[in-house]
Amino acid sequence: MRYLLLLCFLIFCFSIGFGQSSYIGFGNDAYHIYDRLEIKSGIESPIHSSLKYYTRKDMVDFISRVEKSGTALSEKDLWEMQFILDDNNEYISDFFSDEVYTSGDYEKKYVDSIFYTIEEKEISDKSISQLKFTTRNPILKYFFKTPANFYELNDQFLKMKINPIVNIKFGKDFNGNENVIFQNTRGIELRGTIDDKVYFYTNLVENQGQFNDYLMERIDRYKAIPGFGSYKDFTSTVSEKFNGFDFPNSQAYVGFKISPHIGIEFGHNRHFIGNGYNSLLLSDYANNYFYLKFSTKVWKLHYQNIFAELAPISDRQNIGISALPKKYLATHYLSIKPTKNIEIGLFETVIFSRQNRFEFQYLNPVILYRTVEFFLDSPDNVLIGLNGKWNFAKRFSLYGQLILDEFNLSELKAASGWWANKYGIQAGLKYIDAFSVDHLDFHLEYNLVRPYTFSHRQPLDGFKNSIANYSHFNQPLAHPLGANFREFIFLARYKPLNKLSYNVKVIYAQKGEDYDGLNWGGDILKPSGTRVKNLGNSIGQGTTNDILQIGIDISYQFHHNYYFDIHFFKRTRNNTDDNFDLNTNYIGAGIRGNIGNLKLDY
Numbered sequence: 351m352r353y354l355l356l357l358c359f360l361i362f363c364f365s366i367g368f369g370q371s372s373y374i375g376f377g378n379d380a381y382h383i384y385d386r387l388e389i390k391s392g393i394e395s396p397i398h399s400s401l402k403y404y405t406r407k408d409m410v411d412f413i414s415r416v417e418k419s420g421t422a423l424s425e426k427d428l429w430e431m432q433f434i435l436d437d438n439n440e441y442i443s444d445f446f447s448d449e450v451y452t453s454g455d456y457e458k459k460y461v462d463s464i465f466y467t468i469e470e471k472e473i474s475d476k477s478i479s480q481l482k483f484t485t486r487n488p489i490l491k492y493f494f495k496t497p498a499n500f501y502e503l504n505d506q507f508l509k510m511k512i513n514p515i516v517n518i519k520f521g522k523d524f525n526g527n528e529n530v531i532f533q534n535t536r537g538i539e540l541r542g543t544i545d546d547k548v549y550f551y552t553n554l555v556e557n558q559g560q561f562n563d564y565l566m567e568r569i570d571r572y573k574a575i576p577g578f579g580s581y582k583d584f585t586s587t588v589s590e591k592f593n594g595f596d597f598p599n600s601q602a603y604v605g606f607k608i609s610p611h612i613g614i615e616f617g618h619n620r621h622f623i624g625n626g627y628n629s630l631l632l633s634d635y636a637n638n639y640f641y642l643k644f645s646t647k648v649w650k651l652h653y654q655n656i657f658a659e660l661a662p663i664s665d666r667q668n669i670g671i672s673a674l675p676k677k678y679l680a681t682h683y684l685s686i687k688p689t690k691n692i693e694i695g696l697f698e699t700v701i702f703s704r705q706n707r708f709e710f711q712y713l714n715p716v717i718l719y720r721t722v723e724f725f726l727d728s729p730d731n732v733l734i735g736l737n738g739k740w741n742f743a744k745r746f747s748l749y750g751q752l753i754l755d756e757f758n759l760s761e762l763k764a765a766s767g768w769w770a771n772k773y774g775i776q777a778g779l780k781y782i783d784a785f786s787v788d789h790l791d792f793h794l795e796y797n798l799v800r801p802y803t804f805s806h807r808q809p810l811d812g813f814k815n816s817i818a819n820y821s822h823f824n825q826p827l828a829h830p831l832g833a834n835f836r837e838f839i840f841l842a843r844y845k846p847l848n849k850l851s852y853n854v855k856v857i858y859a860q861k862g863e864d865y866d867g868l869n870w871g872g873d874i875l876k877p878s879g880t881r882v883k884n885l886g887n888s889i890g891q892g893t894t895n896d897i898l899q900i901g902i903d904i905s906y907q908f909h910h911n912y913y914f915d916i917h918f919f920k921r922t923r924n925n926t927d928d929n930f931d932l933n934t935n936y937i938g939a940g941i942r943g944n945i946g947n948l949k950l951d952y
Contacts, residue, residue: 371441372541372551372605373403376622376634377946378911380409380437382843383430386782386791387412389741391421398652398685400695400737402622402634406438414445424788429848436498436910440509440543497910503542510542513911513944515555521917521938526563530591531938533559539944551617552602555945558584560594562934564921565950569595572824572875573666577948579637579823580665601638616642621656623683623697624737625749626795627839628829630774631697631735632681635949636825639679644715650688655715656681660822662703662810667824675810677703677817679827680712685737695737697753701806701818702730731755731806731818745783751776753828755803767886769871769878774799774829789845801834801862801871801887805878816877826874830952834862834872836889849907857899857951862892863925896924899951912943919951 374380384404388395396411397404413431416423423431435442493500503510517535537555544550557578561569568576575581578597586592603617619641620634641658658679668674681699688694700712739749755772762771778795804820804827815824826832837859845851862872869880870892881887902918921934 371405371407371438371543372549372603373405374409374437375946376403376620378437379430380404380434382791383434384409384412385747385780386789387416387421387427387431389747389780389782390423390427390744391416391419392691392741392744393419393421394690398687398693398695400623400625400685400693400739401652401654401683402624407441407444409434410438410441411445417446426789426845426848433910436496439496439498440504440511507545508542509546510540512538512540515539515553515945516941516943517945519915519917519938519940519942521936523562524935524937525933528591529560529593530589531560531562531936532592532594533557533940533948535559535945548604548606550602550604552600554600555598557597557599558594559597560592561950562919562921562936564923564932564934567932573664574637574824576825576830576950577635577637579825599638605643611646611648613645614643615645616640623695624751624776625739625747626751626776626778626797627793627841628776628795628797628837630751630753630776630797630799630828631683631737632699633826633828633830635830636822636827639822650686652685653715654681654683654685656683657708657713660701662815662817662819662821663813664824667813675703675817677701678708678712679822682715691741693737693739697735697737698732699820700730700732701820703817729808729818731820733804733820745781747780749776749778749780753799753803767888769802769881769884769887772800772803772805772833774803774833787844789843791843793839793841793843795837795839795841797829797835797837797839798889799829799831799833799835800889801891802878802881803833803871804828804874805833805871805876807877807879809877809879814877815875819874821874824875831859831861832872832874834870834889834891836860851905853901853903853905855899855901855903855951857897859895859897859952860890861895861897862890863895865893868892893925898922901951903947913941915940915942915947921951 381402381404384397384399388399393415395415396408413434416431495502499511499513501512515535515537517533519533521531523531535555535557537553539551539553541551542549565576575595575597578599581595581597584594584596601617601619603615603619605613605615607613617640618638620636620638621632622634623629623632639658639660641656643657644655646653656679660677660679661674662677663674665674679699679701681697683695683697685693685695702712733753733755735751735753737751739747741747751774753774756770757773758768758771761768775798776795778793781792784790784792806816806818808817809815810817820827831837837857840856842854843851862870864870864873864876868882869876870882871887872892899919899921901920904916906914908914917936917938919934919936923932
């Protein structure tokens with residue numbers, strides 16, 4: 351990867367910069383707001399929604415297009431649009447005229463609207479520019495000059511935002527862990543631009559936590575905390591019931607454009623490709639990884655290349671003082687918008703390992719990786735996929751994914767259950783303002799992944815893991831359940847008030863697990879050469895687990911991006927082969943600021 355850094359540095363030194371921005375963190379309300387407004391307005395969006403994360407500048411551009419489109423919007427829609435403008439105030443002047451603001455310096459021109467009032471106009475006549483806003487006095491003249499940012503600097507050459515991160519939750523599992531279930535996250539995030547040419551982002555968080563039994567089982571099995579990776583044991587000085595894990599983490603990246611349509615970025619982060627609740631192509635479930643990314647947006651195309659350095663095991667499995675072994679990822683994703691309501695994506699990725707070096711032939715941004723693999727006569731793991739989305743009737747969004755690991759059409763037609771027919775399918779539907787109820791939104795999703803998908807044959811020296819499986823730090827890079835499962839998801843979200851939302855989640859999954867040391871295709875870390883049989887494989891084989899999860903989250907936003915949360919969560923797992931059931935009944939509450947809720951439902 352040091353050669354990639356050198357390449358990145360040289361391009362940076364000899365390029366002319368163009369305006370660009372950092373990303374909105376996944377889990378932010380802006381993603382659901384975008385989905386609603388894109389479906390409802392039916393307008394041409396600058397964002398290719400399958401490529402999470404969205405840039406802040408593109409989001410403000412999109413809001414300006416909605417505001418000018420004449421789309422009939424409710425008061426809650428307008429409030430949410432202003433929420434996004436508050437969050438990304440440094441880009442407002444790029445897309446809105448000065449008529450929106452009062453005269454004066456930057457602070458006075460900014461639309462401070464978290465407590466706006468609406469007067470005289472009917473909702474159908476209102477636009478962002480017609481709303482009347484109140485003004486807030488900053489704290490000690492320096493802090494919260496605008497509602498979204500604890501501190502911000504708006505110099506001619508440097509724009510910077512600094513915000514604290516907090517997520518403090520406490521709860522009780524009435525069916526399992528006797529300890530208090532808690533999360534104690536504190537941190538800070540910083541983002542900004544230099545000369546309107548270079549953008550940067552970093553956050554640093556310190557976490558302590560104790561988890562429900564089903565998560566403790568997963569942590570013990572894979573030696574990694576989902577989404578975080580490394581951890582150490584934590585012993586509280588207050589009470590033994592608060593013992594758990596300590597798991598610090600950080601994200602950081604820097605980027606710039608080398609032409610008006612081509613950008614480059616490198617750092618430590620995660621990525622997500624798709625329109626669903628989960629992704630079968632690339633998800634943000636695994637720990638952060640080091641990457642170099644090229645992004646090309648021109649005409650109706652958005653082409654993204656990601657080159658990353660991964661770890662084939664967790665640090666808890668690394669014996670001695672040597673560094674973690676390495677493997678690498680190279681990904682192409684081409685998103686096409688043939689019409690304003692249809693988006694199609696073509697995906698290709700390869701996972702490989704070389705002795706302390708990257709395989710430079712995979713740097714070719716336009717070649718098919720299968721061709722390179724043939725050139726090299728390599729043992730590498732290539733996957734290809736499709737992604738699609740169609741918004742229709744200004745109420746619905748239909749989407750889906752297909753991932754192919756290995757495939758043989760004749761064996762599929764014969765219905766032989768051949769082990770190497772490794773594929774996954776996703777289908778989903780979003781329905782906004784259901785039954786004409788404002789901000790009542792439904793979301794259905796189905797996922798299916800065959801046994802042994804995402805696994806690979808070559809074992810890692812000294813370990814039971816395969817080296818080129820589709821994982822990082824013992825965590826899947828696609829769906830959290832790995833392989834050998836089918837899953838049904840129902841999500842409902844209702845917003846009775848601007849700042850109050852209810853989220854209901856029902857997930858049923860049938861997952862096949864290994865037993866007696868045999869590889870039935872559910873654990874993607876195991877070499878596929880250890881499979882039980884070649885023919886007659888089916889989803890759920892091995893030890894069959896039926897998992898049902900029901901959750902209710904209530905969130906009240908008492909200040910911009912600061913929430914009071916209440917959580918109810920019930921999970922049952924019935925294991926039909928050995929009667930080992932694992933049930934959870936959890937109630938908890940907490941305060942969260944500038945961070946999304948963790949997805950821990952699998």
